[in-house]
Amino acid sequence: MDWGTILSNAAGELFSPVTAAYALAAIGLSVHFGYSGLLNFGQAGFMAIGAYAFAIPVLSFGWPTGLAFLAAIVASIVFAFILGIPTLRLRADYLAIVTIAAAEIVRYVVSTVGLTDVTGGSQGLNGYNRDFYSLNPFPDGRYGFGPWTYSANEFWVVIVGWTLVIIATVLVFLLMRSPWGRVVKGIREDEDAVRSLGKNVYSYKMQALILGGVMGALAGVIFILPRSLQPANYGTALTFFVWTALLLGGAATLLGPIVGAMIFWVVLSLTGGIINGLRDIGALSFITDGQAGQIRFIIVGLVLMIIVVFRPQGIFGNKKELSFSV
């Protein structure tokens, strides 16, 4: 087994664009679930909306990248309104059911044959990132060191992706220490109590849903920038991977979603590397190629179970805060 390559690949995942995308989506989920108590099981839907709202204007109408980013934001706001208007007046569980269904509806709609001209059907889309790469200020060459060496274009995606993660984190930091954050955290605890204190709970829940949804949509854009857009990627599994990253790190924490996403991808890469290494030396010859890929996710599931049982507040969470079952 080539441990050097395995560890190097795993370390490379720390700052990869995919990790940035997961971190951003998990921050959005943290705004929803961790701070506001909104059970959003459709973050993959927000990511899909962001990805398609970015890719389609570029490919079909030749919009510049900046405008396409804006389109992704606007589309996710509209999506949040569509989800929120009927459900945010109801109990939290209704939002969970509606979001999980809405995310699936989005995935099925974009994969329909009838829309192949626009969405690429089940084949998805590609080529929308040419304009984005043309904006790359870094000249050709290699950037970084060790496992974190990138081509100019990869480096550009990494910089943009992590810049968005940092902006989102600062935004959450500023909001959650403000009176606005106090209101949404109050809503998480008991919305009737907050209502009785003269706050428009419905409006705050909508704002939180939009804020986290926009972060999910931008995560969707970062996710597709270095690769092609595949509708199959936006199933419920994606939502639960983002949840895993969030719960690993700790739901209502600033750094939790970021570190959670890093751990998620490092563990995934490490286990994949080790299993393939063992197969190469013949130790796991009974496992097929396809099974090897799936075992990684089984291990991720086990890690999540262990964390939830032994450290339910996540890595950064406050044990005391969680120990009160409200």
Add this chain to the structure above:
Amino acid sequence: MSDTAVAPTHPLVDGIVEPGCKKVDPIVVADGVTRQFGGLTAVDVQHVEIPRGAITALIGPNGAGKTTFFNLLTGFDKPNTGSWSFEGRDLARVPAFKVARSGMVRTFQLTKSLGRLSVLQNMLLGARKQPGENIFRALVPGTWRGRERDITERAEQLLARFKLDAKKDDYAASLSGGQRKLLEMARALMSEPTLVMLDEPMAGVNPALTQSLLGHIKDLKNEGMSVLFVEHDMHMVRHISDWVIVMAEGRIVAEGPPETVMSDQAVIDAYLGAHHDTDLGDMTRAEAERVHADAAREDGPDGEERP
């Protein structure tokens, strides 16, 4: 059904004391308020006025519609028919948060302290006119720091008054049941209300805290606020209320000062039975009726009645 032959009067009342009587200075006036759940009429109030600057108790057997009426007034439930005004402003079908902003603030029967916020954060949430509660202004601390200082000062004063100041940095979930009741009342006061609505303020409070809670409710009146509370504890009702409104089967069946209402035959018949010194809060209407029927026969079966 009144005991006295002479029509009774009272300083709070404009005219004769009777169910639905006019008050000299009402803060809430309700007309024709009904609320049905399926075929059941939970609330059917023809006319009622809540006096200003007084402590009014809303009593009645379980299922009388007290809490439902409370929820209607505070916007937590929508009526089938009816209208009411608060300080002359029409408040029927106005959402709960707007009702609270207009100065009518309520507490809940089961305390709703926000467990994973600190006691101080709970208090600050009660304050009105904090510009930092707007998502955009929240990003510019300069726009809300000043107000935050003011309301923190007020919160600390209130916490000191309610003897919760030592707990201000603790999570509200770590408080005892009685302390949570105090916190909820203190939090309601942060908004500087004109009418405080307390839903069973004594429920779940240990006897040691009862006296201080009663004192705090009296203080509200001394500071010029009006109080309306739902309560089962007859001692408390007798002790602190200036006015008592009795509901049964959704209607207002009697009204008056506590000493008169307690001896009103209509109330005793409908509600108190022969046991008005026992814990009536737990007595259902069916039980009350049975007790009453037993009392009327004067030779009811022994051992089945509540002690």
